[in-house]
Ligand SMILES: Cc1cc2nc3c(=O)[nH]c(=O)nc-3n(C[C@H](O)[C@H](O)[C@H](O)COP(=O)(O)O)c2cc1C
Ligand code: SF4
């Protein structure tokens with residue numbers, strides 16, 4: 001595997017004798033393949049003592065994580081390899097001064113190591129001709145979420161988000177509308193549609209409250225609730241906070257509580273300012289990168305999607321139809337007549353077509369017409385559509401109505417007049 | 421469920437790890453690999469072998485999410501709750517698994533058939549929503565497939 005050679009180049013430059021690769025235990029496949037690569041490299045004499053007769057000794061050990069996100073933070077990572085709880089410590093001293101077992105230690109991401117030989121072999125001039133003014137070279141993104149083509153993409157720095165999502169990713173499935181792209185992992189920010197033409201480089205991302213971070217690009221469509229997304233990230237970071245400093249330990253909990261309250265329709269307008277205040281404080285006063293960046297999803301959604309927060313608080317409405325306390329079901333939420341879709345679909349499922357039609361008629365006297373001409377916004381929101389195809393709600397309705405008209409003995413009782 | 425606890429196998433594991441602090445986590449991982457979990461009775465021997473206090477070993481076990489102190493089911497189902505899977509219906513996957521197995525996140529069914537846990541990203545985001553049963557990955561899941569997969573487990 002090429003990162004082996006690349007770590008070796010670094011080790012040679014700094015005179016290191018041992019390298020560690022820290023892999024999450026959740027990635028068994030990566031561990032298996034790395035072990036294979038390391039074994040092959042040793043067998044070929046590319047690792048070990050006196051590599052290829054050069055007198056240079058270097059070996060790489062693979063270290064399996066044990067399920068703690070904070071161990072990505074460099075000082076926590078060192079603590080973890082040393083056999084301690086993965087808790088960050090203040091810097092300085094930086095790992096390059098005093099790192100693993102007190103030795104100077106270089107810590108980098110695999111992608112960084114992978115770029116070293118490229119810079120050397122292409123030469124700095126050629127390498128820096130790729131990319132934008134301030135961000136050089138290429139960057140690999142993990143393009144995922146509501147996008148047609150998912151996977152790893154490598155692009156020159158400075159291409160637009162639109163290029164990655166629409167030209168490479170093939171746009172949004174089922175012709176839904178793009179809402180945001182979340183970049184940089186759990187500490188990243190959400191970038192809204194109006195910044196689709198933003199070039200992807202370190203400075204531009206920072207200017208809209210996001211980061212390059214892990215290189216994750218999660219595309220979100222109109223059926224994603226941004227308040228719920230912020231809550232989702234906070235529930236993750238609150239759980240992963242190592243707990244040693246109070247802004248992060250307590251602040252994440254408080255933000256999570258407020259966000260949960262808002263998604264339940266119990267929020268208050270002053271919550272928004274409070275949320276922002278706590279977020280800024282946690283960002284400024286936490287010890288490590290986890291605490292310093294975990295408010296980003298909150299701050300960026302507050303900044304770019306404030307209207308969604310307000311809809312939850314003022315109108316007790318979740319515009320995307322996601323928050324369970326506010327929407328009975330996304331389909332009913334989307335139906336202009338507010339028909340109880342889950343009930344009648346369930347009756348149809350049981351073969352009780354007449355009862356299904358009864359349910360529809362509570363809100364709409366024309367099930368047969370609606371079953372033919374309605375543009376069925378309900379199907380666009382169907383949760384089942386997230387995993388494969390939406391339930392064909394309109395056809396079900398039409399079938400139930402037609403069956404009922406054929407079998408009905410007497411016309412239904414008209415509903416009593418409720419308005420004069 | 422009565423647990424057989426075999427000290428000999430513990431000794432065999434210790435032979436592979438020199439008694440240094442840095443070997444504490446790998447040794448615990450090996451114990452877990454052997455027994456499927458870390459039997460509380462193993463904490464003292466591990467501490468003695470590495471040369472730390474038992475409380476430090478407990479400290480490690482409770483800090484890292486991957487260590488378990490209770491026996492686990494024959495089939496460990498891990499549902500991804502990472503971001504990419506979340507926006508593509510990861511919650512529906514979790515609900516389907518919970519409905520089928522009758523257990524919640526972190527629980528083991530009484531018949532020891534299933535242990536259910538959630539993980540923040542399994543590293544196969546492009547295939548979301550994803551779950552792992554024992555060591556096999558399953559991607560692009562839908563409720564029908566999940567039911568079929570769970571039904572056919574040994
Ligand atoms: C909470 C937290 C989690 C992190 N997780 C990772 C990770 O999973 N992988 C990684 O390469 N860097 C991670 N980092 C960043 C590393 O600490 C480190 O800064 C980085 O790997 C340095 O390499 P680079 O300069 O080549 O990017 C994390 C940082 C923090 C604060
Ligand atoms: S910021 Fe959070 S994760 Fe980092 S050291 Fe403080 S409590 Fe731990």
Ligand code: FES
Nearest residue numbers: 500502505542545
């Ligand atoms: S988010 Fe589920 S595999 Fe990455």
